[in-house]
Amino acid sequence: IVKGKIIISFSKNFATPIRTISYKLEGFYHNDKLIEGNKTITHELKTSDLLAAIHPVTTHSIDVKVTFPDGKIYSRIGTIVREMVDGVVTFANWEDNVFKVWGYHITTFPNGSKYTFTTQKTTPLLIKMSCKMPFPVSGIVNIEKNDVKATLDYGKGDCDRLATMTINGVSKEIELKK
Numbered sequence: 001i002v003k004g005k006i007i008i009s010f011s012k013n014f015a016t017p018i019r020t021i022s023y024k025l026e027g028f029y030h031n032d033k034l035i036e037g038n039k040t041i042t043h044e045l046k047t048s049d050l051l052a053a054i055h056p057v058t059t060h061s062i063d064v065k066v067t068f069p070d071g072k073i074y075s076r077i078g079t080i081v082r083e084m085v086d087g088v089v090t091f092a093n094w095e096d097n098v099f100k101v102w103g104y105h106i107t108t109f110p111n112g113s114k115y116t117f118t119t120q121k122t123t124p125l126l127i128k129m130s131c132k133m134p135f136p137v138s139g140i141v142n143i144e145k146n147d148v149k150a151t152l153d154y155g156k157g158d159c160d161r162l163a164t165m166t167i168n169g170v171s172k173e174i175e176l177k178k
Contacts, residue, residue, distance in 0.1 A: 004028030004035075017045045025064075037064035046083075057083045060103075068110060078105035081121075087129070100124040101136070116144040131159035135176045 004027040011019055023039045042059045059081050066074040080103035087097035102124040107115045118141070119125055125139035137159055141152040150167040161176045 001032070002028075002030050019043045032069045034067040035064065036067070037062070039064070055084050055088045057081065062105075072110035074108065074110055076105060076107045078117075079103045080105070083124075095130045097129040099127045099129075101127060101139070113146055114144075116142075118142045125154065126157065128157075128159065133159060133161065134178060135161060135163075 004025065006028060007024045007026060008021065009024075010021040013019075019042070021041045025035055025037055028035045040059075040061045042061075044057045044059070045054050046057050047054050059079060061079045063077045064075065068074075080101065083100045085098050085100050087093065090096055102119045102121045104116065104118040107117075109115070119139060120142075123140040125136035125141070127136050131137060136154040138157045139154050141154075143150045143152060148167065150165060153164040153166070155162060155164070163174055163176055164171050165174050166172075
């Protein structure tokens with residue numbers, strides 16, 4: 001059962017270099033769970049010294065809280081940035097597209113457990129569409145669950161399923177699976 005409002009706002013001027021779509025929930029319930037918060041997607045066309053072409057950068061920001069009928073709460077805040085760094089001029093050829101992704105999410109579960117995912121702009125996830133895999137080929141994710149800290153290093157750019165997981169200073173090569 002769904003009730004309440006989802007308010008969507010955006011500009012219809014698609015010629016601007018920056019476009020934003022915002023979602024806001026008001027009195028929104030799904031099966032007796034109150035869902036509050038908002039999400040914003042900003043799509044921007046940028047130029048930089050490193051990339052000769054204008055390229056798209058999309059930023060997703062979220063701030064949501066779900067209150068269950070028993071009063072327990074799930075929440076997530078965060079911002080993720082996805083920048084297309086190659087393949088812009090041949091946009092119809094999806095396989096030559098390359099993206100860098102960085103940002104963070106902090107999720108708090110109803111039992112009080114907290115999970116943080118962070119990828120720095122200096123070590124972003126690199127996704128090559130030519131690899132035909134759902135995994136990044138490089139980049140580092142810092143993970144924290146309660147008091148345990150870990151890093152997941154996707155490697156040096158090879159199209160493989162290998163990554164290095166480090167927990168409490170102990171590293172192990174792992175094979176990624178769907």
